[in-house]
Amino acid sequence: MQAEVSDETDKLSGAIADSNTVPLQKPGWMTGPFAEFGKVYEEHSQCIFYLALRLLGDPTQAQDATHDVFLKAFRKADSFRGDAGVRTWLYRITINHCQNLKQSWHARHMFSNADDAVWETAGNVGDDPLRVLETKELGQRIQKSLETLPEEYRLLLLLVADQELSYDEIGHLTEQSADAVRGKLHRARKAFAANFKKTA
């Protein structure tokens, strides 16, 4: 894959990254009566936000979803059965929440109907390293590549990117066996890599 060069987008990307990563004082509620819930938020909010961001494709909607997911979790703590980890439980709430949002937006019409057969014939392109420039377009390319995948593939890729989740836990979340997850992930990675390279 040929590298792209863009001074302006790099500067912009750097500025955005800097403003997002400046450490701020912890909000008061995290050290007050909701301190324990604050710890849960601190530990899991990043992965929840990222999943929502890439499932919904919109940063503002992802912020709203992250807020709503944690508020639901706070309200529904009694429904946590303990048969899965807290993160898995939060992921379940997030997946349901995002699916409901997308249905209400009729967002399914925005996504192409990717044909598995196309990806099966993608050859070995997925075995090559993914070489990219660090620009703000990277996120757009990733989003575009994810959106052209079948919804199940997209979800599996996003979940397995979280190293804290096992295949068993991903299988539990997506209601299938760990072996099925493993097989589909192989195809999903290949399909993503093929499509990502087309976006260059």
Add this chain to the structure above:
Amino acid sequence: MNPEQTNLRQRQHAEQEQSSAQFQETNQAQVKEFATVDDLLRHDSERNPVPHEVADRLGRSLENEPKPDQPWYKRLFG
């Protein structure tokens, strides 16, 4: 983490067509190379931190919630 989980995750990592990410500098921009799709997505996640505004907004929402009979973590963990 129990040994079974550790072994499972080691197997998973081995299945990711592993090799270390390679970095290559150019004059004007940084080119990064990711060995796996998983690595690329993890990098993307790191580049998209949850905005601080979400925590602030959640705090305001929690203030309006009825105070639980027992602390949240006890409801969650028993």
